[in-house]
Amino acid sequence: MYMKKIWMFLCCSLLFISCFEDQDISADYVEYGRHYDVNSPDSVVRYISQYYEKYGKIIITDPDTADYMFNFQMKYLVAIQEPRQDEQHLMKGLKFLEEIFLNGYSDEVKKNVFPYALILADSIKNIANVEHTYVDIYPATNYFAFLVNDEMLAKTEEEKVILSRKWNTTFLNYCIGKVQWTAPEEFYLYPTDEEYGKKENWFITGVEEGDMDAVWERGYPYGKWDWNYDEDWNKVYGYAVSSSRDGYLERFIEFLLSTPQETIDGAIAKHAKLKKAHDILDNSLKKSFGIDYRTMVYKAKK
Secondary structure (H helix, E strand, O other): OOHHHHHHHHHHHHHHHHHHHHHOOOOOOOOOOOOOOOOOOOHHHHHHHHHHHHHHHEEEOOOOOHOOEEEEOOOOOEEEEEOOOHHHHHHHHHHHHHHHOOHHOOOHHHOOOOOOOOEOOOEEEEEEOOOEEOOOOEOOOOEEEOOOHHHHOOHHHHHHHHHHHHHHHHHHHHHHHHOOOOOOHHHHOOOOHHHHHOHHHHHHEEOOOOOOOHHHOOOOOOEEEEEEEOOOOOOOEEEEEOOHHHHHHHHHHHHHHOHHHHHHHHHHHHHHHHHHHHHHHHHHHHHHHHHOOHHHHOOOOO
């Protein structure tokens, strides 16, 4: 009996050690016993069932801590309150998510790039900081949580456009990180972060505040009016622009999704460097993700 116990201990020890010698352990989400029925008389069940059948992903309308707090290797510092659980309210939330966010993506993106779960929430509190900030979107590795409470559902058409830009910008940055995607080399103004980081490149002087043409002429989509010191330690004002390749890509995506199309069209019509970067990124997003930034953002109803 004693030898049997030793033998079992040794086997368990070897098995335990082998786990650490293998690759990093990871685990996908599992279904939590939720009911799926594409022919259900309940419109909410029918909607999320059809989504699951078509894309192999889930929409959660009744989140509990198992859905959003944990994964296998870490704990998310977030507190999510489920939406009001009446059918009419939940359908309004689903339709809101659809028009503000889902409609901007192809079936291929939903199948291959979307996280495993989309979570509807009545409140989302980010508890990673001291302030415990309430947010309207929370991105995690395996899910995205979206705020669809009464206040969100009552937004004006103009507010919906702003929200759609924010949600899509957040999600597109997630897509890029998930597949380790980067723009083609010819998109970038400089080949290295060192070049981007040179002061004469990231701080534009000799211009007036509000002169975005000076920023666009150099190929940058955005500039922040700021001050710095010259070589003689005199304070000078100018536009601070992207100082790294990643920053340049992020700001360009933000520019595409948060700027009125007529402004973008006017800027690229007048500035060759900006147009070159715009066209390359535009084509690459279409080719890599099937995404047209012009149709991603919600269009306000007249």
